Amino acid sequence: KAGVTQTPRYLIKTRGQQVTLSCSPISGHRSVSWYQQTPGQGLQFLFEYFSETQRNKGNFPGRFSGRQFSNSRSEMNVSTLELGDSALYLCASSPVPGQGFNQPQHFGDGTRLSIL
Amino acid sequence: TQLLEQSPQFLSIQEGENLTVYCNSSSVFSSLQWYRQEPGEGPVLLVTVVTGGEVKKLKRLTFQFGDARKDSSLHITAAQPGDTGLYLCAEHESGGADGLTFGKGTHLIIQP
Numbered sequence: 001k002a003g004v005t006q007t008p009r010y011l012i013k014t015r016g017q018q019v020t021l022s023c024s025p026i027s028g029h030r031s032v033s034w035y036q037q038t039p040g041q042g043l044q045f046l047f048e049y050f051s052e053t054q055r056n057k058g059n060f061p062g063r064f065s066g067r068q069f070s071n072s073r074s075e076m077n078v079s080t081l082e083l084g085d086s087a088l089y090l091c092a093s094s095p096v097p098g099q100g101f102n103q104p105q106h107f108g109d110g111t112r113l114s115i116l
Numbered sequence: 117t118q119l120l121e122q123s124p125q126f127l128s129i130q131e132g133e134n135l136t137v138y139c140n141s142s143s144v145f146s147s148l149q150w151y152r153q154e155p156g157e158g159p160v161l162l163v164t165v166v167t168g169g170e171v172k173k174l175k176r177l178t179f180q181f182g183d184a185r186k187d188s189s190l191h192i193t194a195a196q197p198g199d200t201g202l203y204l205c206a207e208h209e210s211g212g213a214d215g216l217t218f219g220k221g222t223h224l225i226i227q228p
Binding site: 004031034035040043044045046047048056058090092104105106107108109110 | 157205
């Protein structure tokens with residue numbers, strides 16, 4: 001069974017540009033969550049999508065957005081990139097929403113975004 | 117938002133030694149998950165603990181949930197180089213809508 005697939009694995013951008021990252025969840029999983037991981041702040045929740053709708057959102061500026069398609073694949077977009085956006089962006093999927101003990105998260109290997 | 121404190125932040129020990137890492141909060145956990153993340157990969161779920169006082173074992177790894185459900189520990193017996201990685205605890209606040217809250221992790225290096 002294929003795991004969560006994130007593309008691209010690595011990306012280099014410059015300040016002011018925008019970027020789109022892609023996530024394909026495990027087959028049959030309909031909930032997709034996005035996280036940002038940095039050395040200073042650790043893993044922080046960005047947002048969660050289910051049935052093409054954003055269910056939850058973390059404490060990030062509006063430059064961070066996302067969407068989910070009818071096949072459950074998800075994209076996240078960051079506009080007007082800043083140096084501080086350099087991070088590992090992780091996507092996680094679960095069969096349905098709810099991130100408690102009965103809905104473990106399955107993570108992809110992330111997209112490493114570097115801003116020059 | 118609940119904050120999870122993990123300690124130690126870094127730990128480097130020799131193969132064969134035992135170790136314990138900790139995850140603490142000032143608030144009660146509804147449940148707690150432990151993940152291990154290896155370089156270049158995403159976190160992988162190791163275990164979920166739910167009941168206060170619960171102990172779960174995964175081969176050489178023993179996970180304990182505090183009686184008051186405000187702390188948890190991970191004990192590794194006879195550590196091996198393959199145990200090297202970032203160990204993260206995470207919690208979804210009961211009734212919360214902010215996704216999983218992670219601690220900053222313990223970076224563990226097992227030297228052969």
